[in-house]
Amino acid sequence: MQGLDDMTKRGAILKGLVSYSTPLDFNMQAAGWISVVTEWLIERLPETGLTAEWAALPLVELGLPLDNPTALKRNFAEKAIDDRLRWLGGLPTKAALRSLVVPQQVNKQSLEAGRREVKLSVTSRAVVDPARIEALQDLSSPEFDLTKLVRLCEELNLAFATESYLAMAMLTRAIVDHVPPIFGKQSFAEVASNYGGATLKREFTNLHTTSRNIADLHLHSQIRRKEVLPTITQVDASNSLDVLLAEIIVILSGHPQLPTQSR
The missing domain is CATH 1.20.1440 (de novo design (two linked rop proteins))
Incomplete structure (x- = not known):
């Protein structure tokens, strides 16, 4: 060097x-x-x-x-x-x-092996608690099929484990855009504005504004002369996302939060 x-x-x-x-x-x-x-x-x-x-x-x-x-x-x-x-x-x-984050390591190893295959061998914490995913899988709703929501959560964990931070931003936004009907709303902006007490509104507003803006930044920005990749600090919305998933479990378990109730 x-x-x-x-x-x-x-x-x-x-x-x-x-x-x-x-x-x-x-x-x-x-x-x-x-x-x-x-x-x-x-x-x-x-x-x-x-x-x-x-x-x-x-x-x-x-x-x-x-x-x-x-x-x-x-x-x-x-x-x-x-x-x-x-x-x-x-x-x-x-x-x-x-110099090689996990996605680069995986690609480099695949290239060196001379095969068109990807081999993953990573261990990390789960950004979406597995207990939340299991609880969602155990729910049975006549109105909502949670299959896609569960998969989005699983893929978010996989993206975190492989340091795929661009994917994390996009998957978080996908989850936020996917769930409003569970709250009886058409958009997550309506959920953030009208559902629950002060604590829920704060966490949902964070998901609606910060995580959406970050996802938009990476989804819609065009190529430029110099790029700086996101870090986990930028894309980690796990705390607010956990609050969202917990409330979904409450609602679909038959105990919805009343919009006027303060928390």
């Missing part, structure tokens, strides 16, 4: 100063090293989260400028440098792993 040896060498030189340097001189050089590596990471490995990892490592300093550092303080500073040097030593592996 171009430049890594230089970044490591700077840290090794700084480590040699720990035993005798004054706090003022040492702290300035330590801050300079950390800053140079930060700029190098931003340039070489943007949008990988590695710059943030580097910034979160232990602080390298010897105390206030006029302090007389104890041997223990100098040992702590040396250990902090060692921690950062070890982190730099593992950087090539970290960078290689970050």
Whole structure:
């Protein structure tokens, strides 16, 4: 990795100063090293989260400028440098792993195998609680077939597990657009405005506005010179979605929430 040896060498030189340097001189050089590596990471490995990892490592300093550092303080500073040097030593592996998110890994493995097949082997938490999906599967309604709703929830979990965040945004919107008839409404805007008390209105409004706007952003935006892919933070509507699914279960179990009731 171009430049890594230089970044490591700077840290090794700084480590040699720990035993005798004054706090003022040492702290300035330590801050300079950390800053140079930060700029190098931003340039070489943007949008990988590695710059943030580097910034979160232990602080390298010897105390206030006029302090007389104890041997223990100098040992702590040396250990902090060692921690950062070890982190730099593992950087090539970290960078290689970050460069391929799960969809890319799956496609790369399929290509290398020379077969037109996709092999998935992932484990993750469920963004839609499996208990909710099971409860929906157990419901029997003469008016509504929940088969598609269940599948949308299952595919949302699969999208999360494979880091398919664009798909997550679109599936969340699909769920929101699919369920209004269960609430006796034509659109989810009507559901958000007219159903339940303050808590339900807040959560449903979040689904109607934030998650819909994010889905629209990725569904309808045209290609441009520079793109930034969404992160899980942007597309995760799991809390509000869980409230929605719970209320659907309540309604179809025969205990609907009265529109005027406050929660």
